[in-house]
Amino acid sequence: MASKPARWDLEVDVVAVGSGLGAICSAIVAHDLDQQVVVLEKAPKLGGLCAYGGGEVFVPNNHKMAEIGATDSDEAGRQYLDFLSAGFADPKLLGKLLDNARPAVEYFEKEAGVKWIAVAGLPDYYYPEAPGTHPGGRYLSVDLFEGSQLGEWQHKTYLTPHIPLGVLHRELYAWGGLAKVTEWDYELIAERITNDQRSSGPGMMGYFIKAAMIDRGIPAYVETPVRELITENGRVIGVRAERAGQDFFVGARRGVVLAIGGYDMNKEMARQYEAMPDWNSAAPPYLDGDHMVMGGEVGAAVAAVPPTNLAMFFGYNIPGEEHDGKPLYRTSWECGCPHAIWVNRAGKRFCDEAFYKDYQPRVRMWDGQNQEMPNYPPFLIFDQNYRDRYPLGSFMPGTELPEELVKQANTPRELAEKLGIDGEQLEATLERYNRFAEKGEDPDFGSGSHPWSVRLTGDESYPNPCVGPLNKSPYYGLRLVPVGVGINSHGLRTNAHAQVMHVRSNPIPGLYAVGNSAALLDLGGGYQSGTSNMRAITWGYLAGQHLGRKA
Amino acid sequence: MAETEYSTMARLSVDTIWDFVKEMDNWAPLLTGYQAHEKQSETDSLWTVKGDVGVLARVVKFKVHITEWNGPERVSFELEGVNELLKGQGVFIMQPYEEEPAGAASAQRKNVFTRVVESLLRFFLRLFRGRPERAAASAAGPGEGWAQLTFKLRIDPGGPMAPMINAMMKPAMEVVAEDLSNRIIAQLEAQQGSKA
Numbered sequence: 001m002a003s004k005p006a007r008w009d010l011e012v013d014v015v016a017v018g019s020g021l022g023a024i025c026s027a028i029v030a031h032d033l034d035q036q037v038v039v040l041e042k043a044p045k046l047g048g049l050c051a052y053g054g055g056e057v058f059v060p061n062n063h064k065m066a067e068i069g070a071t072d073s074d075e076a077g078r079q080y081l082d083f084l085s086a087g088f089a090d091p092k093l094l095g096k097l098l099d100n101a102r103p104a105v106e107y108f109e110k111e112a113g114v115k116w117i118a119v120a121g122l123p124d125y126y127y128p129e130a131p132g133t134h135p136g137g138r139y140l141s142v143d144l145f146e147g148s149q150l151g152e153w154q155h156k157t158y159l160t161p162h163i164p165l166g167v168l169h170r171e172l173y174a175w176g177g178l179a180k181v182t183e184w185d186y187e188l189i190a191e192r193i194t195n196d197q198r199s200s201g202p203g204m205m206g207y208f209i210k211a212a213m214i215d216r217g218i219p220a221y222v223e224t225p226v227r228e229l230i231t232e233n234g235r236v237i238g239v240r241a242e243r244a245g246q247d248f249f250v251g252a253r254r255g256v257v258l259a260i261g262g263y264d265m266n267k268e269m270a271r272q273y274e275a276m277p278d279w280n281s282a283a284p285p286y287l288d289g290d291h292m293v294m295g296g297e298v299g300a301a302v303a304a305v306p307p308t309n310l311a312m313f314f315g316y317n318i319p320g321e322e323h324d325g326k327p328l329y330r331t332s333w334e335c336g337c338p339h340a341i342w343v344n345r346a347g348k349r350f351c352d353e354a355f356y357k358d359y360q361p362r363v364r365m366w367d368g369q370n371q372e373m374p375n376y377p378p379f380l381i382f383d384q385n386y387r388d389r390y391p392l393g394s395f396m397p398g399t400e401l402p403e404e405l406v407k408q409a410n411t412p413r414e415l416a417e418k419l420g421i422d423g424e425q426l427e428a429t430l431e432r433y434n435r436f437a438e439k440g441e442d443p444d445f446g447s448g449s450h451p452w453s454v455r456l457t458g459d460e461s462y463p464n465p466c467v468g469p470l471n472k473s474p475y476y477g478l479r480l481v482p483v484g485v486g487i488n489s490h491g492l493r494t495n496a497h498a499q500v501m502h503v504r505s506n507p508i509p510g511l512y513a514v515g516n517s518a519a520l521l522d523l524g525g526g527y528q529s530g531t532s533n534m535r536a537i538t539w540g541y542l543a544g545q546h547l548g549r550k551a
Numbered sequence: 552m553a554e555t556e557y558s559t560m561a562r563l564s565v566d567t568i569w570d571f572v573k574e575m576d577n578w579a580p581l582l583t584g585y586q587a588h589e590k591q592s593e594t595d596s597l598w599t600v601k602g603d604v605g606v607l608a609r610v611v612k613f614k615v616h617i618t619e620w621n622g623p624e625r626v627s628f629e630l631e632g633v634n635e636l637l638k639g640q641g642v643f644i645m646q647p648y649e650e651e652p653a654g655a656a657s658a659q660r661k662n663v664f665t666r667v668v669e670s671l672l673r674f675f676l677r678l679f680r681g682r683p684e685r686a687a688a689s690a691a692g693p694g695e696g697w698a699q700l701t702f703k704l705r706i707d708p709g710g711p712m713a714p715m716i717n718a719m720m721k722p723a724m725e726v727v728a729e730d731l732s733n734r735i736i737a738q739l740e741a742q743q744g745s746k747a
Contacts, residue, residue: 161607164715182711190714194721320601320610328607394609396710400634 020048033548
């Protein structure tokens, strides 16, 4: 570990490591409490994981729900998060998260100018069955953000390659969701791209980065990876970063906030912690698990939640698609549309393909008799009905699919041969699936039974928006791979002030972790869209408050 | 439709530029994102290029068909996407430098502010993207013995997303056209320099 340098290259009160939502929130609040703050970012641009996402913040009983005529209660929100946690959450952390999520988003609206909008009509994942669920309004997103307000940072902030830029949530659903992507208003989207009007994750990060870097003048250094924490008498007092290949020592009089996401890009760490044979990611290619390494060096405790219920997807890399020089992996949402299913190597369906919370643990299922994962890898199967209507990733109907990625055949059996799966069983699977699909039914796995799935990917012109027969040749198939979204099962253990805990259960003075660098003990065994951003904002807000408290 | 045009000048003869441009093997690797090309006939070729549309890079395969082979002044072509819904046209125009009529020069003077802003923008684009600057072209001239190379490119994406693709491609295309023209000239200038 590096020792304290004779002289700091820069000395501030607070060093925020990373430039995603958690880092920027902690920087803003600490600054507002009279702390001198600097942001150090490894990537060449600001924005982190949030800038790659859909920009939803899940806040039960939030202050914007009334504007869309929705009502909610703290108690209902608590019941739902308790349900999600499945007994694996630390009640103290869960309570603190719930109690502070609404004050945090209100703070950033008032003090940072974030224009929140409650998303109408998008239900909780487990609505309506689970206790405390809500039909729509708990997700907050942001109004359009004008990129020109970012000044020098306008072209040094990440934009997501996963979602068309400039589409508001209410528009996405009014235009028919992901199933109707060919019918969206692309003239309007083009106008917004040309004018750099940002929505979703990039829009949200736009507001926060403007508030931090432009309005408050908080300095940010990109391409400045933090390599080591520097301690003195057990307290974290600064960091050794690198700038242009040279050491860059930054002193932190009050503390260092680790907010650098998870470890998706660290193949070895991901394989060990996530217990999957392979791991890829849709996240920005800088989530290297540095927090785990640096935290470990100062005795930080690592904590985990069950990996079976996280935000983990399956998907693919379109050959040649890259971001920042690394392969870009896309999560597969095709299976939520009609005329598409998943099968395993045996040619059998095994899950509700439209609801990723169902498919993920089923792919992980372990067969102890044969010492294998019978449902891994999953194969996406679809037919010409699908290709006539829906895209595959960025390939619209009518375009040629790359042979390296997608196999094509005139019959299911021939397709199975090309994919290396059981052809006879695939035929039988399609025969049974189609028999019920004609009537819009899926008695085996209940695809289309979750209103959330229907809203997101379903085609509401079908009796069952997520189900349609596969009976039009040619047939298509591809092998899917695990694709994380930067939200991992392991992270640094933190307390109710976002301080990192030592393996001996005391907080490490001067060290904080927020966002996906902190273990998800506040959520436990469950996940719901928008809770990652909710955690980043809330714990960033709390870390900033703790750093700015009067001594 | 995304359309761009870029002209550059050099102390080179039109014939020198034409000799280089007429053989696509010479300049193909100078195209930004170039990965491969395959000649299929005198007029047809298949290209593979990694295109950068700001938020991601993507490999695009397209067929090129030469529609006009009129050396040493002009070569025109059409292109059509293989794995993308897109069509387009392009043209290289080579012509000797001529003094501009007084009116045109005056019109340009009126736009001096615009031109300064444009060159500043180009400078920052290069800084941001780390691309090399051509030193020779700006050293002196233009004047007698100089020629101008103009590259025009127009691409029409198809399908429902066409307006969005257009908006995303436009800034990238401007850079591609400028880079290709400058790289061709830079290579010829270097060759000429080494001969001298």
